[in-house]
Amino acid sequence: MKVGFDNEKYIQLQSQNIRDRIAMFGDKLYMEFGGKLFDDYHASRVLPGFAPDSKVKMLLELKDDAEIIIAINADAIEKNKRRGDLGITYDLDTLRLIDAFRGIGLYVGSVVITRFTGQPSAIAFENRLNSLGIKTYRHYPIAEYPSNIPLIVSEEGFGKNDYIETSRKLVVITAPGPGSGKMATCLSQLYHEHKRGITAGYAKFETFPIWSIPLKHPVNVAYEAATADLNDVNMIDPFHLEAYGKTTVNYNRDIEIFPVLNAMMEGILGESPYKSPTDMGVNMAGFAICDDQICKEAANKEIIRRYYTALDNVRQGLGEQSEVTKIELLMNQLKISINDRPVISAANKKAEETGAPASAIELDNGKIITGKTSSLLGSSSSMLLNALKEVAGIPDDINLLSPTIIEPVQKMKTEILGNHNPRLHIDEVLIALSICAATNDLAKKALDSLSKLKGLEAHSTVILARVDEQTFRKLGVNMTCEPKYQTKKLYHS
Numbered sequence: 001m002k003v004g005f006d007n008e009k010y011i012q013l014q015s016q017n018i019r020d021r022i023a024m025f026g027d028k029l030y031m032e033f034g035g036k037l038f039d040d041y042h043a044s045r046v047l048p049g050f051a052p053d054s055k056v057k058m059l060l061e062l063k064d065d066a067e068i069i070i071a072i073n074a075d076a077i078e079k080n081k082r083r084g085d086l087g088i089t090y091d092l093d094t095l096r097l098i099d100a101f102r103g104i105g106l107y108v109g110s111v112v113i114t115r116f117t118g119q120p121s122a123i124a125f126e127n128r129l130n131s132l133g134i135k136t137y138r139h140y141p142i143a144e145y146p147s148n149i150p151l152i153v154s155e156e157g158f159g160k161n162d163y164i165e166t167s168r169k170l171v172v173i174t175a176p177g178p179g180s181g182k183m184a185t186c187l188s189q190l191y192h193e194h195k196r197g198i199t200a201g202y203a204k205f206e207t208f209p210i211w212s213i214p215l216k217h218p219v220n221v222a223y224e225a226a227t228a229d230l231n232d233v234n235m236i237d238p239f240h241l242e243a244y245g246k247t248t249v250n251y252n253r254d255i256e257i258f259p260v261l262n263a264m265m266e267g268i269l270g271e272s273p274y275k276s277p278t279d280m281g282v283n284m285a286g287f288a289i290c291d292d293q294i295c296k297e298a299a300n301k302e303i304i305r306r307y308y309t310a311l312d313n314v315r316q317g318l319g320e321q322s323e324v325t326k327i328e329l330l331m332n333q334l335k336i337s338i339n340d341r342p343v344i345s346a347a348n349k350k351a352e353e354t355g356a357p358a359s360a361i362e363l364d365n366g367k368i369i370t371g372k373t374s375s376l377l378g379s380s381s382s383m384l385l386n387a388l389k390e391v392a393g394i395p396d397d398i399n400l401l402s403p404t405i406i407e408p409v410q411k412m413k414t415e416i417l418g419n420h421n422p423r424l425h426i427d428e429v430l431i432a433l434s435i436c437a438a439t440n441d442l443a444k445k446a447l448d449s450l451s452k453l454k455g456l457e458a459h460s461t462v463i464l465a466r467v468d469e470q471t472f473r474k475l476g477v478n479m480t481c482e483p484k485y486q487t488k489k490l491y492h493s
Contacts, residue, residue, distance in 0.1 A: 001364075001455050004294030005049035005285075013284040015058045018205070021282050022062075022170060024273060025201030028193065030186040031282075033174040034206030038100050039086075043207050045478070046222045046299040047285065055205070059172065060104065067109040067168035068101055070094050071175045071185045074113050074122035082318075083177055087470055091125045093176035098134065109166055110135035114181030117141060137162035139181065139188060146257045153264055158191040179230050183257055190264055199269070202261065204254070204280045209234045211248045211278050212286035218299035220249060221330050225306040228323040240276035248278040300336050301457065301478070307331065307338070308480035312463055315483040341480075343459040346370060348482070350379075351461040357486050359383040361458040361477070363390060373423075376406045380460055380468055380479075381429045387453060388446040400443050405432050426471040453477050462486045 022029050035043065037055045044050045051057075059066060073081075076090045083093050094111060101108050111129055113122050116138040129136045139161040142152055151157050164185075171189070173182045186202050193200040208223035209215075220234050237250040239258055254277040261280065265272035274280050289295055307327045313319025331337060338344050343360040346368045350358035356373040359380045363369065369390050371383025385400055394400070409432060410422040424432065430450075436443035454476030463481045464472075472479040 001048055002291070002294045003049035004289060004291035004298065005047040006288045006290045007049055007051045007054060009290075010050070010285060010288035011054055011058060013287055014054075014282070015061060017282045017284050018058065018062070018203075021201075021203045026199040028166070028169055028171060028198060028200040030171045030173060030189055030200060030202050032182045032186050032202070032204045032206070033172050034178070034182065034204065035208065037174050038097070040207065042222075042226055042302070043285075046219050046302050047289065047295055048298050049290075050285075056104065059106065062170055063106055065168055066170040066172055067107045067166060068172045068174060069109055069164060069166070069185065070097055070111045071114050071173055071180045071182050072111065072125075073180045074116045074119045076177070076180065077113070077125050078119040078121045080121075081177070087466065087473070090176040090180075091121075097174070097176065107168065108134075109168075109171075110137060110164055112137045112139055112162070112164055112181075112185055114139045114185060115141050135165070137164050139185060145184075146260050149260055149263050152260055153191060153267065158188040161188045161192075163192040164189060178227055178232075183254070183261075187257075187261060187264060194264075194267060201273075202265070202280065203282055205282050206254075207283060207285050209249045209251055210286040211237070211250060211281060211283060213249070213289070215249050216333065218296045218303065218334055221334060222299040222302045222306070223251075225303045225327045225330050228306070228310060228326045229319065231322075231326070237276050237278045240278040243275035248276075250277045250281075254280070300334060301341060303327065303331060303334070303336065304338055304341050305478060305480050308459075308483070311483035312481055315463065315485075341457060341459070342368060343457050344480070347459040347461050357460065357462040359458065359460045361387050361453070361456055363387065363456060364452075376403065376410070376423065377429065378423045378425070378468075379462075380464060380472075381424055381426050383458070384426055384429065384453075385433075385446070387456075388449050391452045392442075392445045392449040394442055394446060398442060400440075400446050401429065401432050401436060405436060425465060426468045430471070450475065 033055065039052045041052055044052045072090055072094050080089050082089050086093065098108050111134055113126060113136060116122060126136050142157045145152055173185050175182050190200050190202055209220040213220060215234055215236060224232060224234055233252045234249055235252055235255055237248045237255060240246060240248045258277045262272045262274065265274060310319055310323045310327055314321055314324060343362045346360035347358050350360065350370045350372060354372045357379045359371045361369050361383055369383060369387045371379045371386055373379045374382060389396060406424060409424060409428060413419040414422050433443055433447055437447045456477055458477050458479045460479065460481045463485050
């Protein structure tokens, strides 16, 4: 993989910047951690070289002084909102995050359910957390938020929220995804701490948008594409420009909320330490970009992938057309199109030639490998086997899986398990390949080459089954799909 980001430099710069921010305040610091802590795959895709767990590594250096609060939006629970990269709902991801934090020795203090209005699913999740011994708190919507500062900073605003009990000096607020209310949780806590006579501060650790690179840099535009459902907009920080005469990048929600934070900080400390939303942040990612062109190319590909994700979500009833339209506008701004991702045209061309669904994957050397639909395998499974043969140096005419291996599995699927589709899913193909590898050296060679598929671009001419989608994600293959199904059925699993 071409590297455009110096991860070691990033960790060094970022760790020191966080320590400096902690030193600014006395009794307690609330730090909002945006993006993903354990698995920031978006960052690793648009900044090649960025390690998905970089934030956690830095946090572990402060683990004796740190505790974690996970914020989750009640509306996200009610709507069964899913993480695009893992395919699981936000409530389940909250449980996964708690396990993951505990597994590496980080203390999770509680979960706060934000924008709570009595949603039945949120109440059910709250009850589940309580039964598991996890403290839960409720925060409520505030009318005219964030414009009505007198109301927000009052007993009828933040004062109505539950006060979250904490015991450590550094309180990290994180969430399963964007729009979870992390910043509002921090501000609410500052209000309650002030009432209790505790000096507390606030800082923000958000990787995107990167404040120190241009507004329309593809890496920043890719963030807008990733949050199209939230209608986030990158903007020049007007407060920073006025205070320092310097142009920096932030996004609309931080700029809108800044007067609230500024008013609260003045109330707590007598004078706010921040003159702009950019001042709030501790992000040093822009200073670790070592090859700008590589990052630009990676970000452009990510935007196209986000475009197809939005198209698929609309087809599946999980998204709005407005999200597609927004990403189309972003692509036009950067003068990129689906033609900048060669696997798309390759897959569609193969489908036209065969009259059936097809898939394509682009290898590191630029060669594109395709797969077609057969009676034994779906196009994605076929593509996977063809790609493994290519990267392992196995002749194309060699069958890694013989019909005598595949046919009994098909019989079990259809005659015993009652599936209508006899073709093997990708995970089933890999299991069959693993069995063959015990006695077949070529199958073992192909299996050992799986890691070489990580980071490659792929495309399918139909929406994949969830199990195939998840398997590609686990393999690290950047798969996209045309927004259509293989059949005209109303229900698709």
